[in-house]
Amino acid sequence: MNIKFPDGSVHQYADGVTALEIAESISPRLRKATLAAELDGARRDAFAPINGDHTLKLLTFEDEGGRWALRHTASHVLAQAVQRVHPEAKLAIGPAIENGFYYDFDAEPFAPEDLTAIEKEMEKIIAEALPLERFELPQNEAIAFFQKLGEPYKVELINDLPEGAVISLYRQGDFTDLCAGPHVENTRKVKNVKLLNVAGAYWRGNEKNKMLQRIYGTAFEKKADLDAYIAQLEEAKKRDHNKLGRELELFTTVDIIGQGLPILLPKGARVIQLLQRFVEDEEQKRGYMLTKTPFMAKRDLYKISGHWDHYRDGMFVMGDKQDQDDPEAEIFALRPMTCPFQFMAYLNRSRSYRDLPMRYNETSTLFRNEASGEMHGLLRVRQFTISEGHLACRPDQVEAEFKGCLDLAKFMINTLGFEDDVSYRFSKWDENNKNKYIGEKEKWESTQNEMREILNDLGVDFYEADGEAAFYGPKLDIQFKNVHGKEDTLITIQIDFQLAERFGMVYTDSDGEKKHPVVIHRTSIGCYERTLALLIEKYAGALPTWLAPVQVKILPITDRTSEESERINGELEKYGIRAECDLRNEKIGFKIREAQMQKIPYMLVIGDKELENGVVAVRSRKNGDLGTMTLEQFVKDLTAEIMSKSHD
RNA sequence: GCCAACAUAGCUCAGUCGGUAGAGCAGCUGAUUCGUAAUCAGCAGGUCAGGAGUUCGAAUCUCCUUGUUGGCUCCA
Helix, strand or coil: CEEECCCCCEEECCCCEEHHHHHHHHCHHHHHHCCEEEECCEEECCCCEECCCEEEEEECCCCHHHHHHHHHHHHHHHHHHHHHHCCCCEECCCCEECCEEEEEEECCCCCHHHHHHHHHHHHHHHHCCCEEEEEEECHHHHHHHHHHHCCHHHHHHHHCCCCCCCEEEEEECCEEEECCCCCCCEHHHHCEEEEEEEEEEEHHHCCCCCEEEEEEEEEECCHHHHHHHHHHHHHHHHHCHHHHHHHCCCEECCCCCCCCCCEECHHHHHHHHHHHHHHHHHHHHCCCEECCCCCEEEHHHHHHHCHHHHHHHHCCECCCHHHHHCCCCCCEEECCCCHHHHHHHHCCCCCEHHHCCEEEEEEEEEECCCCHHHCECCCECCEEEEEEEEEEECHHHHHHHHHHHHHHHHHHHHHHCCCCCEEEEEECCCCCCHHHCCCCHHHHHHHHHHHHHHHHHCCCCEEEECCCCECCECEEEEEEECCCCCEEEEEEEEEECCHHHHCCCCEECCCCCEECCEEEEEEEEEEHHHHHHHHHHHCCCCCCHHHCCCCEEEEECCHHHHHHHHHHHHHHHHCCCCEEECCCCCCHHHHHHHHHHCCCCEEEEECHHHHHHCCEEEEECCCEEEEEECHHHHHHHHHHHHHHCCCC
């Protein structure tokens, strides 16, 4: 038979040869590195015999498929170990994921000591070098097999597979699991494995189902890579905005105010003020009209928008339950979004096709009653301020306006230096979950197709996600990962073909007909609190100079130079530079160290020698000692840096 | 909301078997007047998250509440 390799070369092998044997024939090293194979583009076991002509790619740890096979086998080893230590534990599912794997068990919660014991057992299984063996069963036999083992979750999974499906199982020693594979040849290949944590997880991801115990772990081919990964996790924790932001006195929280309601301290408030001014000024340049709308409204407003029906649980509604249930009562609720308020601005008078597009923006504070377990630092909060905006446009303007929104979003992303950290998600509805969305299927499909076309026209490198749309329309979400690898939306642009009609928003078209505008909902920098969090993590607290709450720290060496230092401080403030003077009687090294820890961009060391020569000694947090220069020169350089909004 | 862990001074953390609450850093006061990542001394600082219970006695054991963390679910 002929086997074609990725480089195009074709070699002959005997029927029934395995990918591992082929690898061996090329080099023993490749044999060792081969974890799985890709046969005509489909992943499969490297230890499975091959018959007939095929294209073959050998998968090593360098390939996603190779990592996936290794880590998936690691999850089987985990399950085997858990059942050896806790025989009563029932198996749910255990896939490989990005950077590792997990396995869900129906069992008593695991304590950290259990994890240690399980990890020891895993090491035993690895040392046993149990070969993995694949076999298939017809559906009814597979069900009987797992019933006999007392594995109800596996039975449920098989029952849900389409009739007549081939059920594949993998056996390693005394352990067998339902699995599509592929796997590595034996458990020894999983040698560098580490269990990371335990967590609760709902069976099949549904909160109505039983909560299972999930164990997360990771596995690497090389010990050094595993160690590096663990070190990287530790390193990431040091950048955590929730820790760093508090240490740098950007924000804090107090029990008595409540969950998800952070206090922005003067330094954090300053950063957000700078961002807001920057965003509002930029939006004004781009033809936006600023509104200031109320923080609350009668529930009737949210009934029109659909929020009352769809998100009442997520809103802070005033009054007691009895009043809220009275349809006649006047009930107010804090706003969870700005859309209907800005729609009222549009409805202020009649609009002509000539008025469109109309672009409204608002630095808008919103209130959402997030579930108690959702709150996290500045990333998920119950009150936040967002660079909100709504555009009303004619159908022929949608693409250009969408482009304008995307351009603004990208401008913000580039300014903050996030361009390499974001991904673009085209968030669509889920037609199988109709009660989550309003409107007709045809309209959804056509709007989504239109949006996809626009995204393609604009050359956006996006991926599609079902069931992530807003209830009224599809979105482009610009996603960002925090230090824990958890993804959040930074910026969103949405096309809404429904709410204009609900609110009776119209314009008189050139033909004299009244028509509903298409509405684009968008943010330009997203939520300020979240953006601050991501800035802290991205720059490990060393915010770009233009955003630094304190830009220059002036450090007199002795109190002979204190007076002059204060004069310099005043001089800098005259130029709008945010400076502070450290007048304490501490050694200069100590003062520098402290300013460095506060991530202050520049330090001016003021001693007698420099004063005599009419210069200042400059240090930067980034490059250390920059030598001496005149104050005038320093101000000039610093001002240029601030104006450029550069980031490291 | 669900599963789990955690909560001791502003911060980082000790606190044994249930027996009067401890350190370092920060703060304050004084001394030092200093040259590039920690000068010296002293002082002050805690209803051990809050509440209830067990006990002669609770930071320590039990329960409840609040908050924090890691997940799950959710995220207009």
